[in-house]
Amino acid sequence: MAFTVIGNYVSPYVRKVLVCMELKGLSYEIDPIAPFIGDEAFERMSPLRRIPVLIEDGRVFNDSTVICQYLEDIHPHPALYPADAADRARARWLEEYADTALADALIWRLFYQKAIRRYVFGEATDEAVVQETLERHIPRALDYLEAQLPADGFLFGSLSIADIAIACMFRTAAFVRFAIDATRWPRSAAFVERVLALEPFRKLAQLEDAMLRQPLAEQRSALAAAGAPLTTHTFGTAVPRHGLPRM
Incomplete structure (x- = not known):
């Protein structure tokens, strides 16, 4: 699996990246953590403790705008940025x-x-x-x-x-x-x-709804049951903490 996404399905920034990946036909695994529960390894990758994070062949990319532009650069079709x-x-x-x-x-x-x-x-x-x-x-x-x-x-x-x-x-x-x-x-x-109403949003909505209102500790198992492409490892912790994360 070339791409790994770290970030919760409920996040609008994570959703933006996932929709772009779905539209471009890119396969990925996801560690669906909220930024409030990222461990120290997550913080080393994302010093602002923000999601999403994209990992490709050991390279780490932060910020949804940066990630989407990168995906456009390496997979330009279908184009998601106007030509003009x-x-x-x-x-x-x-x-x-x-x-x-x-x-x-x-x-x-x-x-x-x-x-x-x-x-x-x-x-x-x-x-x-x-x-x-x-x-x-x-x-x-x-x-x-x-x-x-x-x-x-x-x-x-x-x-x-x-x-x-x-x-x-x-x-x-x-x-x-x-x-x-x-x-x-x-x-x-x-x-x-x-x-x-577009298909990528409707596909993701099924997974969002599966985890919605589940306690953080139970969201991963709910997503597994719903067929989400989960990573085998998670950067999540059991105790949430305040900070300055972007969802």
Whole structure:
């Protein structure tokens, strides 16, 4: 197996890499750990304790954007970056917007509060943060997206890294029952639905659903039962710890 991916299926950044690999027909094994439980060996590979990590023939690659660009460079078909230079730059910007602004609102302010704090660390959700996020941060991000997204199809005609990155964030947010208000942001709602209906997303969704709401200690066995291509070794530990990981 040429590729090993370290990172949890629930992570939007891991999902982005896996969708790219599925589209390019690349086989891989996965160690589906959350960044909060990576051991010392994991930290040596990922000094920021972030996922995903890609290992290929002993070489280590960090950060989902770097990894996806690398996969595009070595396996250019099907192309996931537009051929036109201006379109390619815009696609990279929208990927960055998803990975930062959307992630800040949907993942770190919403999903982290409602899922990670409660089920990983046993802490109470900060409801004030959640309310501010729903009233301010998410609407601001969706207002911007609504002006960028097409009425039908994908952003640049064929599927691109920008489409994938945006949809990945909303898939994770859906785990805490967030859905786009289609009456207020109809383009965004329809766009996300179109992208998530693609076969790679649906394939990964089966594995995501198999592990969802399972305790960290039981997620690996649940994924094995669901047929996930697991590594024989894990970099996970039993006790989660706080840090500054990117999911």
